[in-house]
Amino acid sequence: MKALMAVTGLMLIAFLLMHAWGNLKAFIGEAAYDHYAEWLKSDILYPLVPQGWFIWIFRAAMVAAIVLHIFSAYVLTRRSQSGRGRYQRTERRAQTFAARTIRWGGVILLAALLFHLGQFTIKIFLTGFASTDTPYKAIVLTFQQWYMVVLYAIFVGTVCLHVRHGVWSALTTLGANTSPKSRRVLNIIAVFVAGLLFVAFMAMPLAVLFGGIK
Numbered sequence: 151m152k153a154l155m156a157v158t159g160l161m162l163i164a165f166l167l168m169h170a171w172g173n174l175k176a177f178i179g180e181a182a183y184d185h186y187a188e189w190l191k192s193d194i195l196y197p198l199v200p201q202g203w204f205i206w207i208f209r210a211a212m213v214a215a216i217v218l219h220i221f222s223a224y225v226l227t228r229r230s231q232s233g234r235g236r237y238q239r240t241e242r243r244a245q246t247f248a249a250r251t252i253r254w255g256g257v258i259l260l261a262a263l264l265f266h267l268g269q270f271t272i273k274i275f276l277t278g279f280a281s282t283d284t285p286y287k288a289i290v291l292t293f294q295q296w297y298m299v300v301l302y303a304i305f306v307g308t309v310c311l312h313v314r315h316g317v318w319s320a321l322t323t324l325g326a327n328t329s330p331k332s333r334r335v336l337n338i339i340a341v342f343v344a345g346l347l348f349v350a351f352m353a354m355p356l357a358v359l360f361g362g363i364k
Contacts, residue, residue, distance in 0.1 A: 151229075155222035156320035163313055163343065165212060170350035172241040177354070180286040189212050219259070221268055225356040262305045293358035306351045314344035 167267045172190075175183045194204040269275045270288060276296055279291040292298050317340040328334055357363040 151222045151225045152261065152323045154218055156323040158219040158222070159316045160286065161215045161318045162212070162219065163317065166313070166347055167343075174350060176197050176286065176289060177357065178283070183286040183289075184284050205312055217262075243248045245355075258308055262308065266305070289354065290358050290363060293355040296359060299355045299359045302355050303352060304350055308350075310348045311342040313347060314340050316340075 172186055175186045188283075192201045194208075195206070199207070265275060269277055269292075270285070273288075277292045278295055279288040283291065293302070295353045318336050320325065321336050321339070327336055354363065
């Protein structure tokens with residue numbers, strides 16, 4: 151279960167890094183950002199698979215990773231609560247705020263993720279834009295509102311707290327934590343990845359809010 155949670159967690163972190171990089175396309179301009187959004191839906195792996203298939207294959211893989219991640223977290227939590235296995239003792243040694251809030255952070259993230267998907271993917275939560283607007287116009291109209299930037303910052307901050315502990319825990323589970331030196335290196339990697347994600351995700355909304363992206 152711990153290995154399953156580690157592998158699915160690292161898959162989701164890889165997706166976050168890719169997603170953050172894609173968001174930075176907004177700095178290049180509207181055409182580049184909208185082309186990136188369209189490319190995701192149609193051109194990847196074409197003609198190996200028909201146009202439009204990749205995004206659904208990718209979404210199915212991400213949903214499977216999320217479900218398996220949540221399932222493994224649930225099983226490990228139940229084992230910890232019943233006093234079985236070593237997971238409980240590992241948790242008691244954890245001292246960071248990210249480690250102490252990892253479970254509640256996961257619940258909050260799931261709720262926020264569903265809203266985020268409903269906002270920009272399904273477009274049932276229209277935060278200042280119309281359902282027919284382009285992806286670029288949707289993000290600009292959304293993040294011109296200061297409170298949406300604040301809410302997004304809280305969401306991203308929660309993600310990064312989860313990632314900070316998740317990277318360290320996943321690499322430890324997979325055998326990288328073998329000495330005091332390796333623990334320090336893993337901690338640096340975890341903080342770096344979480345910090346990088348926060349900066350990359352917040353760059354675009356802040357640039358919109360302060361007029362750098364129009």
